[in-house]
Amino acid sequence: MLRELWxxxxxxxxxxxxxxxxxxxRTVLGVIWAVGVPLVQAVVLAIVxxxxxxxxxxxxxSQQAYAVFLYSxxxxxxxxxxxxxxxxxxxVDNVALAGKIYFPRxxxxxxxxxxxxxxxxxxxxxxxxxxxxxxxGVGVSxxxxxxxxxxxxxxxxxxxxxxxxxxxxxxxxRYIVMAAxxxxxxxxxxxxPLGKLHAHHVLRDLIAIGPGSGPIEIFRAxxxxxxxxxxxxxxxxxxxxxxxxxxxxxxxxRRDRVFVDLL
Amino acid sequence: xxxxxxEPVISLRDVSKRYVKYDDQPMLANALRFRARSRRSTLLAxxxxxxxxxxxxxxxxxxxxxxxxxxxxxxxxxxxxxxxGVVSVRGKVAPLISVGVGFHPELTGRENVYxxxxxxxxxxxxxxxxxxxxxxxxEVEEFIDTPVKFYSSGMFVRLGFSVAVAADPDVLLVDEVxxxxxxxxxxxxxxxxxxxxxxxxTIVVVSHxxxxxxxxxxxxxxxxxxxxxxxxxxxxxxxxxxxxxxxEAKEDAFGAGELADHGAVIESLTLHNVGVVEPVLHFDSGxxxxxxxxxxxxxxxxxPVMGMTITTESGTVVYSDTNLMxxxxxxxxxxxxxxxxxxxxxxxGGGYLATxxxxxxxxxxxxxxxxxxxxxFYVSARSLASGVADLGGTFHRVSS
Numbered sequence: 083m084l085r086e087l088w089x090x091x092x093x094x095x096x097x098x099x100x101x102x103x104x105x106x107x108r109t110v111l112g113v114i115w116a117v118g119v120p121l122v123q124a125v126v127l128a129i130v131x132x133x134x135x136x137x138x139x140x141x142x143x144s145q146q147a148y149a150v151f152l153y154s155x156x157x158x159x160x161x162x163x164x165x166x167x168x169x170x171x172x173x174v175d176n177v178a179l180a181g182k183i184y185f186p187r188x189x190x191x192x193x194x195x196x197x198x199x200x201x202x203x204x205x206x207x208x209x210x211x212x213x214x215x216x217x218x219g220v221g222v223s224x225x226x227x228x229x230x231x232x233x234x235x236x237x238x239x240x241x242x243x244x245x246x247x248x249x250x251x252x253x254x255x256r257y258i259v260m261a262a263x264x265x266x267x268x269x270x271x272x273x274x275p276l277g278k279l280h281a282h283h284v285l286r287d288l289i290a291i292g293p294g295s296g297p298i299e300i301f302r303a304x305x306x307x308x309x310x311x312x313x314x315x316x317x318x319x320x321x322x323x324x325x326x327x328x329x330x331x332x333x334x335x336r337r338d339r340v341f342v343d344l345l
Numbered sequence: 346x347x348x349x350x351x352e353p354v355i356s357l358r359d360v361s362k363r364y365v366k367y368d369d370q371p372m373l374a375n376a377l378r379f380r381a382r383s384r385r386s387t388l389l390a391x392x393x394x395x396x397x398x399x400x401x402x403x404x405x406x407x408x409x410x411x412x413x414x415x416x417x418x419x420x421x422x423x424x425x426x427x428x429x430g431v432v433s434v435r436g437k438v439a440p441l442i443s444v445g446v447g448f449h450p451e452l453t454g455r456e457n458v459y460x461x462x463x464x465x466x467x468x469x470x471x472x473x474x475x476x477x478x479x480x481x482x483x484e485v486e487e488f489i490d491t492p493v494k495f496y497s498s499g500m501f502v503r504l505g506f507s508v509a510v511a512a513d514p515d516v517l518l519v520d521e522v523x524x525x526x527x528x529x530x531x532x533x534x535x536x537x538x539x540x541x542x543x544x545x546x547t548i549v550v551v552s553h554x555x556x557x558x559x560x561x562x563x564x565x566x567x568x569x570x571x572x573x574x575x576x577x578x579x580x581x582x583x584x585x586x587x588x589x590x591x592x593e594a595k596e597d598a599f600g601a602g603e604l605a606d607h608g609a610v611i612e613s614l615t616l617h618n619v620g621v622v623e624p625v626l627h628f629d630s631g632x633x634x635x636x637x638x639x640x641x642x643x644x645x646x647x648x649p650v651m652g653m654t655i656t657t658e659s660g661t662v663v664y665s666d667t668n669l670m671x672x673x674x675x676x677x678x679x680x681x682x683x684x685x686x687x688x689x690x691x692x693x694g695g696g697y698l699a700t701x702x703x704x705x706x707x708x709x710x711x712x713x714x715x716x717x718x719x720x721x722f723y724v725s726a727r728s729l730a731s732g733v734a735d736l737g738g739t740f741h742r743v744s745s
Contacts, residue, residue: 092463092468092469093463093464096459096460096463096469097460097463100449100452100456100460103451103452103456104449104451104452107451107452108451179447179464180424181419181424182424182440183422183424183440183464183465184422184423184424185464339423339424339425339426340425340426342419342424342425343364343425
């Protein structure tokens with residue numbers, strides 16, 4: 083399985099590039115869409131939570147600092163929210179190609195995870211600029227975004243391997259993923275910091291072991307400072323990766339040549 | 346296997362492919378009613394098949410729709426695994442199944458060549474080297490940097506075919522792709538395929554177009570209901586294929602009232618070479634054939650008459666005739682008789698249907714006594730002639 087995937091690496095690169103080109107071709111703003119939307123989202127959330135709901139100020143020193151705080155979570159979260167659903171349905175979505183020619187069926191999962199890396203990288207650059215301009219500046223700790231991003235990609239790949247295989251059998255997966263993401267936005271520390279939940283230890287720990295918290299906590303550590311639950315969140319995310327990845331890899335090995343009969 | 350025989354490139358040992366069909370979705374509602382798995386049926390698409398194909402052979406696969414041809418091809422290119430048995434294919438396999446797999450309309454011709462070429466197993470260095478010849482072969486030089494959605498359908502398939510044949514595989518699997526583009530391009534494809542064949546590439550052709558199978562293959566298989574029912578020289582295979590088609594058509598038509606007794610029973614309708622007892626279903630264009638009708642009278646028939654019609658597979662009547670004006674001698678109840686129509690099959694290559702009916706003539710009119718189930722047969726082209734009839738054209742230069 084791994085050997086076959088390695089043999090297909092050239093195909094992976096070219097399909098990811100194609101995916102990416104096709105997505106933004108013939109749009110006037112191109113890849114700006116990929117990073118502009120979360121940027122606007124961060125600004126709007128910052129204004130709403132600072133002035134309307136009035137909690138932003140309790141989490142950050144200023145509206146601008148709260149915006150940086152939000153954007154540092156939105157960059158990895160949006161990668162997961164964009165690549166996750168398409169990775170989870172990748173095998174079924176590639177039926178046209180799969181019925182004609184053999185390639186490891188896990189390949190489209192990697193392709194969707196890889197093609198979303200480029201806007202993810204631009205998002206990270208914007209995060210750097212934002213921290214420098216309106217935030218409190220950055221230090222060497224900003225380099226933590228690299229393991230943070232790697233963890234996010236690994237997580238999407240592991241979840242994708244597992245869910246895309248299950249999705250062949252249970253088409254409900256698509257809707258389960260959408261539901262999990264919309265709930266996930268609130269039960270993942272995006273609009274609030276984990277540390278503010280110190281009064282509710284159980285709740286804080288539950289949220290920290292949510293699968294999306296790991297990469298977000300690393301991004302927070304890289305920009306606005308680390309949280310007490312960082313280690314817990316990261317090790318929980320790694321555990322999710324092992325669980326999803328293990329089951330996913332096993333399913334992909336076992337069912338590789340059978341999927342196409344069920345599409 | 347004798348020592349002189351080369352090791353097969355493709356070998357199938359007792360290969361079966363079974364599909365499980367779920368007639369109802371595994372939905373929660375059904376699971377709650379404890380009947381989620383109640384309606385499950387299996388379909389045996391390929392049934393204990395054995396096959397050896399040596400390096401450099403080109404083999405055709407013939408069969409009606411649903412005979413298992415496409416599944417066989419999917420097994421050969423590894424898209425799907427056999428339910429039991431062993432499929433082994435040595436070397437690089439390139440499927441020439443539906444042209445332009447992975448082509449994206451928004452990408453330019455050049456980008457699509459790279460994507461498609463990589464899918465077919467070429468490295469980007471190989472594509473770099475072959476790009477010019479691919480583009481030249483497809484005749485799309487001026488449009489190579491235009492998104493393919495602006496291509497004519499002809500340009501699209503030409504480019505797809507060019508990439509596929511440039512992949513330079515050890516085994517080429519061909520499925521219904523040669524009928525692409527205009528006539529000139531088809532000839533070019535045909536020539537390119539012959540070249541590939543001459544290089545020693547093993548070719549497996551699955552096609553409804555018997556001309557293609559006949560043009561490329563020395564050997565052909567006939568499949569029916571997932572089983573290999575014939576494996577041998579292409580000419581005989583085509584005859585056997587029409588035999589299978591005829592038999593299955595008869596199974597389909599049985600009970601449809603066509604064989605009802607109106608005073609005579611049609612026992613058989615067969616095609617023969619003139620004076621030969623064994624029936625055949627494959628003729629060369631221009632050859633003499635005998636359409637033989639065997640009848641058993643179930644009443645006294647004063648003026649028996651035979652009618653016959655030849656149609657193309659699409660239903661156009663090519664020829665129809667009857668001996669209404671000169672009936673056969675009278676038949677008495679219970680008598681069995683055999684009649685034949687001799688025909689010069691001056692037809693372009695292709696599949697045809699022959700049918701016959703049995704009548705009793707009464708003063709210039711006729712009463713239908715029985716109608717035979719059509720026989721499907723194949724005529725091999727003498728040349729590239731096409732149309733309704735083969736008028737036997739020859740080509741000469743007359744001016745000096």
